[in-house]
Amino acid sequence: MSSNRSGIVTTPPPTSPDLVPGPGRMRNGRGASIVRRRSTWLAGVVLAALVALMAGAPAQAGPASSGALTPVAARPTIVLVHGAFAGPSSWDEVSAALRKDGYTSVAVPLPLSGTVDDIATVRATLDAVAGPKVVVGHSYGGFVISDAAAGRSDVSALVYTAAFVPAAGESIIGLGAGYAPAAFLAPGHLTFDSAGRATITSTNFRDDFAQDLSPRLASTLDRAQTPTDLSILFAPSADVAWPAIPSWYAVSGADRVIDPALQRYMAARAGATTVTFDDASHAGGFTHYSARFTKLVEQAAARR
Structure with missing residues (x-):
């Protein structure tokens, strides 16, 4: 020997x-x-x-004089942030696809009790996850990640699907001015619990939120709704991350919650690499188009 x-x-x-x-x-x-x-x-x-x-063998050794081995660069963890009237399980298809491709992901459960709590929840998750991260947001989750990732050096990319991308000082209701209003704001489409938090009625959920999905899958998303404090519509954004961090955006072309024209405007303003899912509902980016959206997330993750 x-x-x-x-x-x-x-x-x-x-x-x-x-x-x-x-x-x-x-x-x-x-x-x-x-x-x-x-x-x-x-x-x-x-x-x-x-x-x-x-x-x-692949070169992993450091300088010959030291003889030390340097580890292969770790893939970033994918942090997934859901929106209003949703829960972390909405990311199940994307999480499964990422896991199959060798990525670790974390789906953050937002309390949806207000922007301060929701942003703090995502920041705490980012603090708890070691190493580089790619942060992904849907709908109101885009507003949250834009604030939560501001000033961080451990977030390498932001990825949005049918999401709000505010500038500093903008609110969701302000961003929507001049665009088609969200379908759930029609009279009778929301119901409220004893704390005054809203959910979309089961009668209207599929048509308003997920019209491209089967009734079964739309019903699954409906049952996973987290009651939402509507104060989130009026709260202004503080500092935002997207001017300093590269971004990607998947536009849902048949969205009834966020006008697709508003989505394209926000994506262009952020300088985001943009794709369009032509017949996607508000939920279509992470369900019906989950395979293509996962590839967009992985494209962002591969960038250094």
């Missing part, structure tokens, strides 16, 4: 029984000499093979 400078231990193979000479083959020492030559030759072949493998 021997050890080379890289620390790899080389163990020569055991001598094969058919190379051990019998008594009649040891005359004049010729049999022993043959065994020694064969053993030396085999050991040389093994050592040469190990050297060749080491030479062809």
Whole structure:
């Protein structure tokens, strides 16, 4: 057994029984000499093979003088932030696709009790996740991530799907001025709990939020709604991240919550790399188009 400078231990193979000479083959020492030559030759072949493998392996070592190994750069963790009238399970299809492709993701459960609490929740998640991160937001989640990622060096990209991308000082209601209003704002489309928080009625949910989905899948999203404090519509954004962090945007072309024209405006203003899912509902980007949206997230994650 021997050890080379890289620390790899080389163990020569055991001598094969058919190379051990019998008594009649040891005359004049010729049999022993043959065994020694064969053993030396085999050991040389093994050592040469190990050297060749080491030479062809991907370069991971640092400078030759130090001999230290440097780890392969870690992939960023994907932090997924849902919007109003939704919950973290809305990301299930995207999370599964990311996991299949070797990414770790975290779906943040927003309390939807107001912008201050929601932004603080995402910031706490970013603080708790080590290493680089890509932050993804849907709908109101885009407003939240734009604030929560501001000033951070550990967020390498922002990805939006049918999401609000405010400038500093803008509110959701202000961004929507001059564009088609959200379908759920029609009379009778919202119901309120004892705390005054709203959900979209089951009767209207699919048409308002997810018209491109099957009734079964739309019903699943409906049941996962988190009651939402409508103060989020009027609160102004503070500092925002997108002027300093590269962004990507998936426009939902048949959205009934955020006017697609407003989505295109916000994406262009942010300088985002933009794709359009022509017949996607407000939920279509992370469900009906989840495979294509996952690739957009991975494109953002691959950028350094």
